[in-house]
Amino acid sequence: MSAVPELRITLAGVERVVAAGTTAGEALEADGRTVIAAYVNGEPRDLAAEVAEGDDVAPVQIASETGRSILRHSAAHIMAQAVQELFPEAKLGIGPPIENGFYYDFDVAEPFTPEDLKRVEKRMQEIVKQGQRFARRPIDDSEARAELAAEPYKLELIGLKGGSSDDDGSSVEVGEGGLTIYDNLHPRTGELCWKDLCRGPHLPTTKVVPAFKLMRSAAAYWRGSEKNPQLQRIYGTAWESKDALKSYLTMLEEAAKRDHRKLGAELDLFSFPDELGSGMAVFHPKGGVVRKAMEGYSRHRHEEAGYEFVNTPHISKRALFETSGHLPNYAESMFPPIELEGAEYFLKAMNCPMHNLIFKGRGRSYRELPLRLFEFGTVYRYEKSGVVHGLTRARGFTQDDAHIYCTDEQMPDELDALLTFVLNLLRDYGLDDFYLELSTRGDSDKFIGEPEEWAEATDRLRQAAEKQDLDLVMDPGGAAYYGPKISVQAKDAIGRTWQMSTIQVDFQQPKRFGLEYQAADGSRQRPVMIHRALFGSIERFFAVLLEHYEGAFPAWLAPVQVTGIPISDDHVAYLERVADRLRAEGIRVEVDSGDDRMQKKIRNAQKQKVPFMLLAGDDDVSKDAVSFRYRSGEQNNGVAIDDAVAEIVAAVRTRA
Incomplete structure (x- = not known):
């Protein structure tokens, strides 16, 4: 009998010899519940995938980011x-994992109802309990078309061969390297229960899904285009344990209480009038106060850091955005466009082209660099109606936009100082749990410029990021078309992550605009351009802070910092005199002289989340004092x- 051929592989850094035909699961001795897939040479694969000579094999834990993604992808198939x-009669669209969950799109005659979702969830529980096996098989185009002849959307994907993306940026089920189908097989008989065109990987069996829940349904255009049919999308979530699912659902309940749209209405901060159109907000007086405080402190800090303030118009001729590359790429x-006097004009979607014109407006010397231009610039972007979401995804918003022009030699120090400035300013607003994300060039032809320029820009950003002693996560292919970027990712009070500030190194726009400065030796040199938005947008940052604080802004940001509450009408004049003293110190104070009883006035102030309440009755007046009530109820x-x-002045001025 001939010996079974052997293979040499690496497990956890240690070389091992295994028999030919050994699967990744067998090599890892995986239990299929905590270790649910394998990294083979860095790529996730099914546990059933056979290893080859020289493979590097590592486990994928279900509780890891990759493990949850595989779990959720499998849950989408089960759904x-x-x-x-x-x-x-339902026809299949696509069903990818997404952050914290999954979805699948279906072409059905009628929208799904809440009762329909209950029935689907019950049937999913039965499929999970049954323990159907996920089995991968390669298939060629003609075979796939024959097997999926009744699925028109899958046939379209087969025609795309190599993948596409929907409006959320989620990849479709066709990957590189040929087509594959995943069969769901009966655990005892091996009978085919269901199948789907998919690149995988998947869980070993449906029984491995520990906890899931269907969340809601919504309409969605096929492949994100309004020109395509409208499908019905079901969203769900899946987690590695029942406790993890419970924690997530609890977080969602907390998030619903903190929804900035709800708080904005309750606290009379802003609204979205139908007359303006989708994605357009108006700020009410109290919201305007908060926004002014946010902008004012930011302006002060930028002045200290050597920024110069500029202003630019809201509209420009087409040629400006062609030069910048935005029209071809954005x-x-x-x-x-708007037709005007024989020319096409565009609402500006970004401020950088106009800042380039300011730089170019006269000759520049190396002695002026770094030149830091800053603007609270309002821009307009056509977000599709399906993704517009309150202040966090709007069509009109104001960016706190800065562009720094410097020499190549100045760039490392400028990036280091800039990232430190950004993080410290975010901390001043109450966010302090960060990690950094470095977005790099991908394979798409949207990226302009030479690879060598990109490599240099990326390396400089990486060096600046590493000095901050924060986790650095790579985002391959996520860069803007003109250069790589660092994104500051911040966690809020309930653990959600928000993308905050971005910093981008750009060698391309200075080249496209012909920007130059005179160097010390008299030669003409091209500056490096650094794009930086600290808040991202004032509106979005407002929403993040509103949800982070659940409307209870710290005293320095609160629209009303103090409410005076008289015990009776006889005490109104006394509290007005106290209020005048506070106003003289720049404190925002109101005296509630309405007809409500004192306890109702206290409840009203608490509902409005006012930091300080000053109560006064006969005893307080006789002692030249007040009763001090805090937002906490103390x-x-x-x-x-x-x-x-x-005490009030100190709290406001120290931003405590």
Whole structure:
């Protein structure tokens, strides 16, 4: 009998000898529940995939980012199977994992109802309990077309061969290296229960899904285009344990309470009038106060850091955005042109081209560099109606936009100082849990410029990021078309991650605009351009802070910092005199002289999340004092007016 051929592979850095035909799961001795897939040479693969000579094999834990993605992808398949069993006429779209969950799109005659989702979830539980096996098989085009002849959207994907993306940026089910189908097989008989065109990988069996829940349904255009049919999308979530699912659902409940749209209405901060159109907000007086405080502090800090303030118009001729490269590369996110006096004008979607014109407006010397230009610039972007979301995804918003022009030699120090400045300013607003993301050039032909320029820019950004002693996560292919970027990712009070500031190194726009400065030796040199948005947009940052604080802004940002509450009408004049002293110190104060009883006035102030309440009755007046009540409900009686004013002023001025 001939010996079984052997292979040499690497497991956890140690070389191992295994028999030919050994699967990744066998090599890892995986239990299929905690280790649910394998990295083979860095790529996730099914546990059933056979290893080859020289492979580097490592486990994929279900509780890891990759493991959750595989879990959710498998849950999407289970959901699609359940839908087609309950609704046989349903045609399949795509079903990718997404952040915290998954979805699948279906072409059905009628939208799904909440009762439909309950039925689908129940059938999913039965499929999970059954333990169907996920089995991968390669297939050629003609075979795939024959097997999926009843699935028109899958046939379209087969025609695309190599993948596409939908409006959310989620990859479709066709990958490189040929087509594959995943069969769901009965655990005992091996009978085919369901199948889908998919690149995988997947869980070993449906039984490995520990916890899931269907969340909602919504309409979605096929492949994100309004020109395509409208499908019905079901969203779900899946987690590595019931406790993890429970924690996520609890977080969602907390997030719903903190929804900035809800708080904005309750606190009278902003609204979205239908007359203006989707994605357009108006700020009410109280919201305007918060916004002014946010902008004012930012302006002060920028002045200290040597920025110069500029202003630019909201509209420009076409040629400007052609020169910058935005029209060829960003046109879908810009509003259609306006015909005026025989020329085409565009609402500006970004400020950088106009800042380039400011730099170019006169001769520049190396002595002026680095030149830091800053603008609160309002821009307009055509976000599709399906993704517009309150202040966080709007069509009109104001960026705190800065562009720094410097020499190549100045760039490392400038990036280092800039990232430190950004992080410290975010901390001043109350965010302090960060990691950094470095977005690099991908294979798409959208990226302009030479690879060597990109390599240099990326390396400089990486060096600056590494000095901050924060986790650095790579985002391959996520760069802007003109250069790589660092994104500051910040966690809020309930653990959600928000992309905040971005810093981009750009060698391309200075070249396209012909920007130059005179160097010390008299030669003409091209500056490096650094793009930087600290808030991203004022509106979005406002929404993030509103949800982070659940509307209870720190005293320095609160629209009303103090409310005076008289015990009776006789005490209104006394509190007005106290309020005048506070106003003289720049404190935003109101005295509630309305007809409500004192307890109702206190409840009203608490609902408005006012940081400080000053109560006054006969005893307080006789002692030249106030009763000091805090937002938490704590109360300190008989506080001398001087002490009360000093405490409030100190709290506001120290941003405590």
